[in-house]
Amino acid sequence: MFEKEYDVIVVGGGHAGAEAVAAAANMGSKTLLVTMNLQTIGQMSCNPAMGGIAKGQIVREIDALGGYSGIITDKSAIQFKMLNKSKGPAMWSPRAQNDRMRFAEEWRLALERTPNADFYQEMVSGLLVDDNVVVGVRTSLGIDIRAKAVVLTNGTFLNGLIHIGEKQFGGGRAGEKAATGITEQLTDFGFDSGRMKTGTPPRVDGRSLDYSKMIVQPGDVNPEKFSYLDTQKLKEQRDCHMTHTSALVHDVLREGFDRSPMFNGRIKSIGPRYCPSIEDKINRFADKDAHQIFVEPEGWHTVEVYVNGFSTSLPEDVQYKALKSVVGFENVKFFRPGYAIEYDYFPPTQLKHTLETKLVENLYFAGQINGTTGYEEAASQGLMAGINAHLKINEAAPFVLKRDEAYIGVLIDDLITKGTEEPYRMFTSRAEYRTLLRQDNADLRLTPRSYELGLASKKRLDRMEEKLKNSDKFVEFFRNTSYTPEEMNPILDEVSSASVKQSDKMFKVFSRPKVTMEHMLRLDAVSAFVNDNNLDTEVLEQTEIQVKYSGYIAKEKNNADKLLRLENIKIPDGFDYSKLKSLSYEAREKLEHIRPVTISQASRISGVSPSDISVLLVFLGR
Known part of the structure; x- marks a missing residue:
């Protein structure tokens, strides 16, 4: 086979x-x-x-x-x-x-x-x-x-366990079974394992929602894209919407806390701090009467809707009753309830x-x-x-x-x-x-x-090099080309920036916080350069950032180069930290466990102090 x-x-x-x-x-x-x-x-x-x-x-x-x-x-x-x-x-x-x-x-x-x-x-x-x-x-x-x-x-999927209220069943995702055997084998090899939790909100029927009661969340007027290759930008977009929970919704949710696996001890693992469940939110932030709910369509043609901000593992009847109390959700129909899932990690x-x-x-x-x-x-x-x-x-x-x-x-x-x-x-x-x-x-x-x-294609490299060449050329244009007060001052007045009394290089005035590429393109010399060189929006954006933030970028690069010196100091394989009695006990324990490859990595380990790093540097002859 x-x-x-x-x-x-x-x-x-x-x-x-x-x-x-x-x-x-x-x-x-x-x-x-x-x-x-x-x-x-x-x-x-x-x-x-x-x-x-x-x-x-x-x-x-x-x-x-x-x-x-x-x-x-x-x-x-x-x-x-x-x-x-x-x-x-x-x-x-x-x-x-x-x-x-x-x-x-x-x-x-x-x-x-x-x-x-x-x-x-x-x-x-x-x-x-x-x-x-x-x-x-x-x-x-x-x-x-x-x-x-x-x-x-x-x-x-590793020993996945799904929770909905007091019900629990094995699964790696709704409708799919858990994977077994791998965790047990890896722990036999000596790996440490643990349990984590994540959750997901209900999916609902968009036809049952009243969007007129919600706040429209449109996409950008001029949408961009992710890939640097020639994928298409969106010509039309679907709106998302926003609504809010309320004190009433929170009271309904609290009714189910005694049946919540999060609060009755069934879930013992830790969930994502920055994406908490709705019950966790109203428990941790009891002073807040409302939380945002983002209503996100699942696709171009489906009516299924994702209720972002309402992740929950409460019993399905509590989920339904609470969501019906959210503005715009009064007649909501569920496709499936939210759930929490526990799983193994290493x-x-x-x-x-x-x-x-x-x-x-x-x-x-x-x-x-x-x-x-x-x-x-x-x-x-x-x-x-x-x-x-x-x-x-x-x-x-x-x-x-x-x-x-x-x-x-x-x-x-x-x-x-x-x-x-x-x-x-x-x-x-x-x-x-x-x-x-x-x-x-x-x-x-x-x-x-x-x-x-050998992974990125030649086409990718050529596009990148063309972008770099054009943006560098455009930055040099601003460094070497002057403006006149007559053409620049109307723009500066418009953005409430101090006027200029004599000509100077464009780079200097373009560096001002309120002056944008859109403003600079009003200057005949700039628009002519853009048109003559057929510069696209990526090059314009890259150029503006290089002009406005050149000082910050150079400073950060300098800081990175300084720390790179520590990155180049290697710690020998199998290094015996027990020999260094001057190391703190915690540092010795953490260094033995993590086995950092460089001094720089060692310095980022929690519990390893600057004095511990000094001890290592002295021992390594630095």
């Missing part, structure tokens, strides 16, 4: 698994995706959206590296928004609403069109391991499939930066198995695991992104250095160098590196 031996086997077909398959196969590895249901490849298990604060930057990074998530998001989008436009460009975050069915279909078709990718539908019940090296997987039918590397992307401090496990060679973990939450976080890990699995079996150098290179680098470094005891979600605040890690320049940061790997 199968190849004698695959290069890479990926277990699980969610966002992490799909990107892992695409990466390994596109780099030349003969790759097999084994999943319990081929109809749910790329399934949006929770909300029908991609991107958001920091998450949008991750999708753009995946795209810049040659992954598929950005392309598929663009092909299935029904609305696009650039969030945080009122703030600086480091905070701008793209987000798209998606057609859930089209998104999964586009993922399936994209993988089927990928050379070197094979598919098999069945549950993987265990791993084949020979002398601490993974050599394949075993399915529930007892079939052994051999491989040089295995990537586990099991999502919420603390990610047991991984290397490549996402290979420390205990079993050539075995990689990606996605929620590592304690993360979110499609975007999972997809980025899948991409990196797929890349590194291919590189490892071909005896090539690993591909690791540093914290100043990508949000993906921040994510993975946080996970393996600090670990996580609650579902990890990416935020812009987690990155020290977010001025460098913007959504607009992900291609400039990452496409050259991905092209060197």
